[in-house]
Amino acid sequence: DQQVKQNSPSLSVQEGRISILNCDYTNSMFDYFLWYKKYPAEGPTFLISISSIKDKNEDGRFTVFLNKSAKHLSLHIVPSQPGDSAVYFCAAKNNNAGNMLTFGGGTRLMVKP
Amino acid sequence: DTAVSQTPKYLVTQMGNDKSIKCEQNLGHDTMYWYKQDSKKFLKIMFSYNNKELIINETVPNRFSPKSPDKAHLNLHINSLELGDSAVYFCASSRGVLSSGNTIYFGEGSWLTVV
Numbered sequence: 001d002q003q004v005k006q007n008s009p010s011l012s013v014q015e016g017r018i019s020i021l022n023c024d025y026t027n028s029m030f031d032y033f034l035w036y037k038k039y040p041a042e043g044p045t046f047l048i049s050i051s052s053i054k055d056k057n058e059d060g061r062f063t064v065f066l067n068k069s070a071k072h073l074s075l076h077i078v079p080s081q082p083g084d085s086a087v088y089f090c091a092a093k094n095n096n097a098g099n100m101l102t103f104g105g106g107t108r109l110m111v112k113p
Numbered sequence: 114d115t116a117v118s119q120t121p122k123y124l125v126t127q128m129g130n131d132k133s134i135k136c137e138q139n140l141g142h143d144t145m146y147w148y149k150q151d152s153k154k155f156l157k158i159m160f161s162y163n164n165k166e167l168i169i170n171e172t173v174p175n176r177f178s179p180k181s182p183d184k185a186h187l188n189l190h191i192n193s194l195e196l197g198d199s200a201v202y203f204c205a206s207s208r209g210v211l212s213s214g215n216t217i218y219f220g221e222g223s224w225l226t227v228v
Contacts, residue, residue: 032212043221089156
């Protein structure tokens, strides 16, 4: 039973355009959400996060939006760059489960020059 | 200078063997974790451990056991390896309760292949 889902396994975007990666969750006890970026043969690296009390968090080219009523979050990358090509994982923390994160299946982003 | 380091990076071993993967963090964090990325690329938590509490994901077989000699180390021991244990194992660490701006830092992964 996947509690965090990334329904798009891949996304292709032209350099300079906006990349939008989506994530849906089912557990209403999730109170903190994170996005990680992963290159091949490396560990995931933290990108941006958002607390459940907020609906938007911005950091440079990266913005995360949270819609609690829809149990949906999205990561916007503007403008997209070829170096952004990687697998992006959405993750969520359960308020009742310590710091253990539940991850989505990832979306592979390809930014074409 | 690597914040979370794990060894070995690649490990090929036979079914039935016992193996360990070592993990060290130099970030001064109080909590360490082991995650498993399976063939379908899903990252799943196996253990969360600090000096007070071990939290085990109930789906993890008891052939897997974490061992922490000190706060900076959390090693993963696997007994009687099975083919299905082939995966990438990620060690991670964090400080305090995850909240705004706080995150988990991952190692580079250990590729385990059981033949």
